[in-house]
Amino acid sequence: xxxxxxxxxxxxxxxxxxxxxxxxxxxxxxxxxxxxxxxxxxxxxxxxxxxxxxxxxxxxxxxxxxxxxxxxxxxxxxxxxxxxxxxxxxxxxxxxxxxxxxxxxxxxxxxxxx
Amino acid sequence: xxxxxxxxxxxxxxxxxxxxxxxxxxxxxxxxxxxxxxxxxxxxxxxxxxxxxxxxxxxxxxxxxxxxxxxxxxxxxxxxxxxxxxxxxxxxxxxxxxxxxxxxxxxxxxxxxx
Numbered sequence: 639x640x641x642x643x644x645x646x647x648x649x650x651x652x653x654x655x656x657x658x659x660x661x662x663x664x665x666x667x668x669x670x671x672x673x674x675x676x677x678x679x680x681x682x683x684x685x686x687x688x689x690x691x692x693x694x695x696x697x698x699x700x701x702x703x704x705x706x707x708x709x710x711x712x713x714x715x716x717x718x719x720x721x722x723x724x725x726x727x728x729x730x731x732x733x734x735x736x737x738x739x740x741x742x743x744x745x746x747x748x749x750x751x752x
Numbered sequence: 753x754x755x756x757x758x759x760x761x762x763x764x765x766x767x768x769x770x771x772x773x774x775x776x777x778x779x780x781x782x783x784x785x786x787x788x789x790x791x792x793x794x795x796x797x798x799x800x801x802x803x804x805x806x807x808x809x810x811x812x813x814x815x816x817x818x819x820x821x822x823x824x825x826x827x828x829x830x831x832x833x834x835x836x837x838x839x840x841x842x843x844x845x846x847x848x849x850x851x852x853x854x855x856x857x858x859x860x861x862x863x864x865x866x
Contacts, residue, residue, distance in 0.1 A: 669852060679790075679840050681856040693852055728795065734852065740786055741844075741854055743795040 641665050642744035644729050650750045651719060658715045659747045661729030669693070669734040670712035671741065672704060675726040687712055688734055719751045754779035756845050756857035764863045765833055773828040773860050775817075775843030785826040786844040786854070787817055796842065802826065813837070838864045 642663045651657055663670065671694070672684040686694035687706040701717045716723060726748045730741040759774040777783060787799040800811025807819040817828045826843060843857040 671854075673856075679859045679861070681796075681842065681859070683853060683855065686852055688852065730796075732854075740798045740801050741788075741796075743797075745795045 644744040644747045656717045660713045663731040667731035667733050671730040673728045724751045758857035760860045762861045766865045768832050771830040771833050775826045777845040784846050787828050788842045790840040835864045835866045
């Protein structure tokens with residue numbers, strides 16, 4: 639059983655297209671995140687949801703829109719894809735209440751924009 | 753806002769050498785600190801974490817880290833590295849006052865020569 643699962647793992651698409659990445663966790667966590675890892679391996683936080691409520695919204699173009707239908711799912715939709723969006727997108731989750739909980743990461747979704 | 757800096761971007765060692773990777777953070781309050789490892793082509797996994805108590809923390813695979821509050825540091829150590837330790841290592845911090853944002857350093861690429 640994969641604790642944090644993302645689909646698709648690989649995504650190759652043309653500039654200007656719209657695409658979505660889905661994430662699900664079966665750990666019973668209440669807080670989920672999206673991170674972007676660029677070609678230099680730098681991990682940058684994008685969004686976080688707690689119990690379907692947006693709690694972190696970093697400086698991200700509004701072409702990126704997260705959606706959390708329930709606390710076990712956090713999807714990322716990207717409109718009008720650009721070359722600079724090429725990266726690995728990691729979903730992660732944690733239990734918020736203790737505030738000492740670590741992040742559990744998914745395996746990543748590698749997005750390539752041509 | 754908190755930030756994390758990792759001084760070594762790329763470290764090359766021979767097997768059995770001792771390892772120390774530097775991590776400094778900037779935040780004046782209580783912090784939770786983490787080290788994650790990312791093996792080639794894989795997702796991030798937790799090596800160890802500190803949130804209170806003994807400042808010397810032991811993690812998996814023989815790794816340990818020491819929290820030195822006066823130096824705002826959380827350096828990662830291993831007395832004798834193995835070829836299988838080749839990976840990217842990330843230090844991360846979040847403020848201990850129920851801050852949901854977990855910020856990562858830029859990572860250190862560790863290459864172990866057989």
